[in-house]
Amino acid sequence: MRGRLLARRALLGVLALVLAACAREDGSRILGTWRAERMELMSFKLPVGPELRIERDALRTGGDIRLPIAAITQKGDEVTLDTESMIGLTFYFVEADRMYLDLPLVGHIYYRRVGEPAAGQGSVAVIPPAVAVVPQAAPVRPVPVTPVRDAVAPAWAQDYSQALALVREGDRDGAVRSLNRAFGNGFHDTGMLGRTPEFAVLKDDVRYQALLARYANP
Structure with missing residues (x-):
């Protein structure tokens, strides 16, 4: 009983390997867009083009040229495109994204994959260049100034x-500094401060208390 179980597992393993091999040999690795790198003719290496777009049912080149494909067969690193005109084009992979076409009397034309590879062949992540983010300064909000209505402003x-205005904005430090300048320019009406409810929040500020004590009306 145990021997049969082991034999069954071995058979399933072989089938899995066969299916995996078939999946790798379906020719899908050649699907995609390929750009010609160079052509080796005798001892010369020459740039050549255009791009190739290989699909399941057609091979497309620059412009509107379309060559129908009847079948794609793969054997190891060799992938052959059988066209409907019975012409076979065999490509040889040297890397996952690099291959060449061997043409009689012409030589090797090397191609490199561009854009997205075919499904199942993996992809190369393109990392965009870092973009420096310059922080924007917060907009400066102008502080409204309440003019003192008087015939001639002191x-x-x-x-x-x-x-x-600053004490209304919640800027106590700025308000104390402005009051200090006002006292220095001749303002001595501390009673006016007491009658202004906005300045009540400064009563516990020792700097405000010192100003009142220094410039209190005689």
Whole structure:
């Protein structure tokens, strides 16, 4: 019983190898677009073209030239395209993506695969060049300035209005600096600050307290 089981497994293994070999020999490795690299004629190596587009049912070259294919046969590294006119073109692979065509009285024409290879032949990942990403600076939002309505604006009016705008924006440091400049330019009405609810958030700031103590009305 055990011997039969082993024999059955061996048979299945052989069948799997045969099927894999058949899959590799179906000629699909030649499908795709190929670009001629050079032609070896006697001792000369010459550039040559055009590209070849090999499909299951046709071989296409530059322009509108189309050669119908009746069958594709593969034996090892040799792949033959049998055309409907009974002309066979045999290509010989030297690498997975490189082959040559042997033409009598002409020589070898070498081709290299371009674009996507045929299904099952694997593909080469193309890594795009790194693109430097330059961070964009955040847009500068202008701080609205509330003008002090007066017949003739005093020297401290601009700084006071700036402090009021900044404290509304939540910029306490900027507001204290602007108030300091306003006091330096002649502003001494600390009561005006107390009547302005926006400046209430600065009551716990020691810098604000120092300004009030220094420039309080006599």
